[in-house]
Amino acid sequence: MMFRIKPAMLKMAAAAWLLGATGTMAADTTLEFTQWWEPELPAGSLRAIMDDFEAANPGIKVTLVSGPYATTRDQISVGAATGTLSDVVGLDGAWVNNLNAQNALADMSPMMDASGFDKSQVADIIKVDGKAVMFPVASFVYPVFVNLDLAAQAGVTKLPSTRAEFLEAAKKMTHADKNQYGWVLPLSLQTPSGVQNDMMSWVWASGQSMMANGKPALEGKPVVDMLTFVKSLNDAGTISPGIATKTEQEKVEEFVNDRVGMMIDSLAHVNLIRKRNPKLNFDLIPVPVVENYTGKRGLPYASWGIGISAVSKHQEEAWKLVQYLMSEKVNAKLVSLANAFPGNVNAKPDFVTSDKAFGKAFEIFKTGYLANEFTGLPVAEDLMTQFDVQAQKMLAGEQSPEQAAAAAQKGWTAKF
Amino acid sequence: MTRQKRSHHKLKRAVAPYLYLTPSLLIIGLLMLLPMVTVIAYSFQNSAVLRRDPSFAGLKHYQAIFDDPVFWASLWHTLYFTCMSVIFHMTIGMVFALMLNNDRINPTLRNILRVLYILPWLFTAVIIAVIWRLLLEPNGVVNSILMQIGIIGSKVEWFSSPETALHAVTFANIWAGYPLFMVSLLAGLQGIPKDFYEAADIDGAKAYQKLIFITIPQLMPIIISISLLDFIxxxxxxxxxxxxxxxxxxxxxxxxxxxxxxxxxxxYNLSQASASAVVILLISLGLTLFYIRYQKAR
Incomplete structure (x- = not known):
């Protein structure tokens, strides 16, 4: 049996080879996008957004590299060290200083200028050493959750708006004999984010700062006052026991089970709380402030940030993807799926009109400003751990708030 | 056979065993030696892993961890945690093994106890940690029982108090680890010839004398081997x-x-972390060499 190759087929093959060789049939640019968001969003939703991006930008394909938060963090650290970082990377503000020190992140300022990007539409641009390295795409704010039934039983009719009122309310809600406490403070060293979310949030809420001229200022009045306030809550027995090993999940569980009256927590947990205890009657309030403070309130937040690899060969295409995710409509869609607040100030997620609690939180969000001074700091988690240890010593009665602040300042200064 | 052929044959015979060993040597090299050597190399570099061009740091990172009081506290805690765990694993394992080997206990009850005693071994470390966190939390079952029977007057924060935390984690580890000793010693007990005990009975030996002069000496090789492994x-x-x-x-x-x-x-101080890991490696290596020497001596 003989195979005969027709001349037409040969011509087609030759033409295809030539097209390929001359680049006319150039392959699509494939962007790699590493993040931890996909597993935390409804199945297939981030892929659908990427499909829409690909349809709007012919010739660009996006490969999602997804994993849990901690795995992604390690993967990005190693990628930065070995020069194999994905073109586009999901970022936590706590990582950017280290990554910038490794020259792993591209400065997005020239890209913004070249494309005429309207900077006023983004909620924040994270800069390190003058380089724009990250945009927060979605923000998860941390208001105070109040169990209204416990508050009513304790005779707390007006929800606290100052620290003094908070202390009074916490005292009234505490009934240790019934395993019921006014507040919950998770300071586990396993995840020291309690320092950021549950302690420093008191400082930022009053428009204050833990820094001065880019350096730690923990011995200043704002941080010492905050420590003194937390100590007073502890001395009054209003904090649920087990502080030193309590994790954020346990904090939420205690609130869900009517064991604590108030907690500072991520808005992302609203649906979880409702699922775990549909009967729980709770409200959201901003973190209380120091006496007589009337300025704008800093609202602690954690964010899904985005940046571009400095070694990416497709920075132009990568910037298109970043711009796409930061655009008003797409950003609103993404944050609606994530139950987060938008990175684009014009975007309005749909849940704020359909859900009373989210609507209230959105009001708090709009009247305040996003505040998280750990974003961009070197070894942010290590700084939290160091502060955590000193706070634990203070709560154990081994040192005063001033001594705790001074010891933490010494440890932090060594890292700057 | 010519001289050349003979020497060729000799060489082939000498090389053959190494060729058979090559696959396993390659695997050991790739999976064990390479990571180990890499970590040792990192411990002598500045900004290991984080920079593509790390500089040589000498013994700086070792100096840094030896100057850190937290390192020495960690070493002390490790020794306390390990020694207490091994001692209690051995003691509890021995008591339970003797109980399960005792003919005077009803066989059905023995089978039930055998299953119950081995249960902690079936749980992973994460499950064990979660179980003990729940049991020992301030509002947990342990505090409730101890308060009811009047042993403690108020809630103890077992894991959250600096006074009790190390004892509490050691306790949880003791609970999790004794079945290894129990199973190994039970196997050893079943291998001791009955004649020894019969002879001891004829000589009028008491139960504790049989334990000290027959059972423990007979089990000593197992006790030493398992203790060393448990320590590591x-x-x-x-x-x-x-x-x-x-x-x-x-x-x-x-x-x-x-x-x-x-x-x-x-x-993110991977250089110092590597130096600390090398210290752990050296301690483990010392114990492993001791174990190997003991095994050879047997």
Whole structure:
């Protein structure tokens, strides 16, 4: 049996080879996008957004590299060290200083200028050493959750708006004999984010700062006052026991089970709380402030940030993807799926009109400003751990708030 | 056979065993030696892993960890945690093995006890940590029972108090680890010839004398082997401590493994973390050599 190759087929093959060789049939640019968001969003939703991006930008394909938060963090650290970082990377503000020190992140300022990007539409641009390295795409704010039934039983009719009122309310809600406490403070060293979310949030809420001229200022009045306030809550027995090993999940569980009256927590947990205890009657309030403070309130937040690899060969295409995710409509869609607040100030997620609690939180969000001074700091988690240890010593009665602040300042200064 | 052929044949015979060993040597080299050598190399570099062009640091990172009081506290906690765990694993394992080997106990009850006693071995470290966190939390079952029977007057924060945390994690580890001793010693007990005890009975030996002069000497090789292995494994325990206390409160349960982990993944100081890991390696290596020498001597 003989195979005969027709001349037409040969011509087609030759033409295809030539097209390929001359680049006319150039392959699509494939962007790699590493993040931890996909597993935390409804199945297939981030892929659908990427499909829409690909349809709007012919010739660009996006490969999602997804994993849990901690795995992604390690993967990005190693990628930065070995020069194999994905073109586009999901970022936590706590990582950017280290990554910038490794020259792993591209400065997005020239890209913004070249494309005429309207900077006023983004909620924040994270800069390190003058380089724009990250945009927060979605923000998860941390208001105070109040169990209204416990508050009513304790005779707390007006929800606290100052620290003094908070202390009074916490005292009234505490009934240790019934395993019921006014507040919950998770300071586990396993995840020291309690320092950021549950302690420093008191400082930022009053428009204050833990820094001065880019350096730690923990011995200043704002941080010492905050420590003194937390100590007073502890001395009054209003904090649920087990502080030193309590994790954020346990904090939420205690609130869900009517064991604590108030907690500072991520808005992302609203649906979880409702699922775990549909009967729980709770409200959201901003973190209380120091006496007589009337300025704008800093609202602690954690964010899904985005940046571009400095070694990416497709920075132009990568910037298109970043711009796409930061655009008003797409950003609103993404944050609606994530139950987060938008990175684009014009975007309005749909849940704020359909859900009373989210609507209230959105009001708090709009009247305040996003505040998280750990974003961009070197070894942010290590700084939290160091502060955590000193706070634990203070709560154990081994040192005063001033001594705790001074010891933490010494440890932090060594890292700057 | 010519001389040349003979020497060729000799060479083939000499090389053949090494050729058979090559696959396993390659695997050991890739999976064990290479990572080990890499970590040792990192411990002598500045900004290891984080920079593509790390500079030579000499012994700087070793100096840094030896100057750190938290390292010495971690070493002390590791020794306490390990020694107490091994001693109690052995004691509890021995008592339970003797109980399960005792003919005077009803066989059905013995089978039930055998299943019950081995249960902790079936749980992973994460499950064990979660179980003990729930049991020992201030509002947990343990406090409730101890308060009801009047042993404690108020709730104890077992894992959250610097005074009790190290004892609490050690206790949880003892609970989790004794079945290894129990099973090994039970196998050993069943291998001791009955004649020894019959002869002892004829001589009028009491139960404790039989234990001291027959059972324990007969079990000694197993006791030493398992104790050494347990010592090496317990020194490296990480998940149980990490999940229950995270090395806290303050530094009261910081052990070498959590200390190293924090250096690597909290401080991103991978050079110092490598130096700390090398110290753990050297301690483990010393114990392993001791174990190998003991095995050879037998």
């Amino acid at each position: 494994w317990t020194m490296q325990v990480f998940p149980l401590i990490w999940i229950t206390t995270g090395g806290g409160p303050i530094y009261s349960t910081e052990v070498l493994s959590t200390y190293t982990y924090k250096l690597a993944f909290s401080s």
